[in-house]
Amino acid sequence: MSFDLPRNVILPVDAVDVRLDPGPHPFERDNRQAIAENWRREVRANPALFDGTVVLLSALAYRDSRLVGRCHAVKYSTFMLWRQNRQGTGAEHAYAHAMLVAGDNALVAIRMGAHTVNAGRVYFAAGSFEPVDFRDGLVDADFNMIREVGEETGIDLSGAARGQRYHALSTPSGTVIFRRYRIVEPAGEIARRISAFVAAEAEPEIEGPVIIRHAADLPEGLMGHMKPLIEWHFAGKD
Structure with a gap:
């Protein structure tokens, strides 16, 4: 199966x-020594980094409007080395975005905090x-979305109305x-709630909404993958 899906197009x-x-x-x-050496450099540059556990794909395909794939738990230090030179590694990254839509149809994204790997970058909380x-053994994408939004913004999406289906966009940087x-x-009220949550956090992940x-x-x-998602939303796509 490897990686077999259309790139740079939004898929239902x-x-x-x-x-x-x-x-x-x-x-x-196959890269344990290089991972350890790179991690030492990363931590020297940013002591706030934590070597937790994430997942990397070893296969992903698009079949009959379904994403089918295989992934493995890896250390964050592994991910940090991989992201420097992704070509020919046999690995890819997938992640989920809860596209937070306010009552006035505006989108509410976040800007990452200065101590994070993506400092200053804008995307949906994820x-x-x-x-x-x-x-x-099967990924629960909605659980991930709700968990990450709650952790970063304090907003509970568990009771929010959801889109009819998922969509996906696969680019060279990930899916x-x-x-x-x-x-x-309305968006202003949601932003106010997020700002209050961030102000109350001892070590917030984000700078603000x-x-x-x-x-x-x-x-x-704005992260590169966000522009097509924003255009898709305001074009009324589903």
């Missing part, structure tokens, strides 16, 4: 069948899949799986 996704393989990822198995996001989550409050009100309203620091 009715199911995410990505399973966690208990075996080691070949990239981590994080890599972790082993906790899997149920009987983002996204879904609309609608909240009745970013409101996007139309397709041309692209904030400074």
